[in-house]
Amino acid sequence: MRSVACAALCLAAGHAGAQSAGQTSALDESSAGTNTQVAAALLHAPYSDLRAIRPIAGDAEAGRRKSESCAGCHGEHGIAIVQEFPSLAGQHADFTYWQLVEYKRDAMPGGQMTPPMTPLAADLSDADMRDLAVYYAGLDPAAAPATEAAARPATAEQLQRGELLYLSGDPGRGIPPCQGCHGSDARGHRDALRRDRNGRTPYAAYPALRGQQAAYLRLKLAEYRDGKQQDSTTDFVMSGVAVALDDASIQDLSAWLASLSWAAN
Ligand code: HEC
Numbered sequence: 001m002r003s004v005a006c007a008a009l010c011l012a013a014g015h016a017g018a019q020s021a022g023q024t025s026a027l028d029e030s031s032a033g034t035n036t037q038v039a040a041a042l043l044h045a046p047y048s049d050l051r052a053i054r055p056i057a058g059d060a061e062a063g064r065r066k067s068e069s070c071a072g073c074h075g076e077h078g079i080a081i082v083q084e085f086p087s088l089a090g091q092h093a094d095f096t097y098w099q100l101v102e103y104k105r106d107a108m109p110g111g112q113m114t115p116p117m118t119p120l121a122a123d124l125s126d127a128d129m130r131d132l133a134v135y136y137a138g139l140d141p142a143a144a145p146a147t148e149a150a151a152r153p154a155t156a157e158q159l160q161r162g163e164l165l166y167l168s169g170d171p172g173r174g175i176p177p178c179q180g181c182h183g184s185d186a187r188g189h190r191d192a193l194r195r196d197r198n199g200r201t202p203y204a205a206y207p208a209l210r211g212q213q214a215a216y217l218r219l220k221l222a223e224y225r226d227g228k229q230q231d232s233t234t235d236f237v238m239s240g241v242a243v244a245l246d247d248a249s250i251q252d253l254s255a256w257l258a259s260l261s262w263a264a265n
């Protein structure tokens with residue numbers, strides 16, 4: 001277990017070195033063009049190497065029109081209709097885009113066809129994925145109407161434990177502070193938008209977790225812990241963290257994150 005965590009953290013720490021070994025695109029290429037080529041190549045790779053990504057560009061208005069088929073599950077305002085589905089409003093565009101690329105790759109021959117997202121992503125073009133990602137990133141989660149209440153409301157003690165674990169981790173159990181990668185306010189990595197000297201933004205694919213649906217967070221954390229998410233270098237990073245989580249910690253963290261409102265800090 002420990003060596004997996006180390007490998008993942010070393011991977012995270014190794015961003016700087018990895019960048020020069022990444023895709024060899026010229027610096028003056030448009031970011032959209034560069035990522036499109038990278039994404040096209042990745043569709044045939046065993047996993048996505050996201051250590052050298054560049055910011056994506058898309059058309060939010062076109063994304064809004066294309067989002068009609070998504071609204072049935074992810075909500076008209078990007079807030080999912082049930083707790084088992086993820087909300088997309090306010091999520092980093094780059095994270096959403098690369099998730100869609102991964103689903104699309106799973107739809108290729110030999111991929112793991114997992115409904116509902118894999119078949120849905122199969123028909124999306126690269127421009128569709130960029131437009132949708134930029135559209136959802138621009139939606140204000142605080143402006144959306146309230147969704148269903150949690151079936152099992154969290155207790156005050158549970159929220160406290162979740163907050164403590166998120167902010168401080170638990171060194172004795174090998175759990176690093178989540179805030180180091182997802183931000184102190186759970187809006188994503190603090191360097192998500194900062195370009196390195198090569199114009200790359202490796203931390204843009206680190207998701208915001210604030211106000212995410214509780215049941216979805218629980219499902220996702222258990223999947224990382226159980227080694228079921230192995231599609232990208234970012235999956236390896238998160239799996240290395242999640243191996244140290246037990247069921248109770250997953251419950252506490254998910255309850256606390258889901259309880260955070262986007263309106264407040
Ligand atoms: C039938 C319901 C359904 C529809 C329609 C649907 N989704 Fe999803 N979506 C899901 C579920 C369920 C998941 C979680 C799947 C998983 O964990 O792999 C998901 C996951 C995602 C994720 C990953 C989010 C995260 O935080 O990890 C993205 C991005 C996404 N969907 C985008 C879209 C887009 C864009 C569309 C429209 C083109 C769409 N979805 C249509 C049900 C749906």
Ligand code: HEC
Nearest residue numbers: 012176177178180181206207217220234235237238241253
């Ligand atoms: C070393 C950096 C790092 C640390 C520490 C970390 N994460 Fe992550 N986390 C990531 C990355 C990178 C991803 C994106 C994985 C992917 O591409 O699916 C991620 C994804 C997630 C997701 C999936 C979100 C979604 O919408 O699909 C959840 C939930 C999550 N992390 C929770 C946590 C919690 C809780 C902790 C603390 C116990 C934590 N993370 C600590 C890097 C980290």
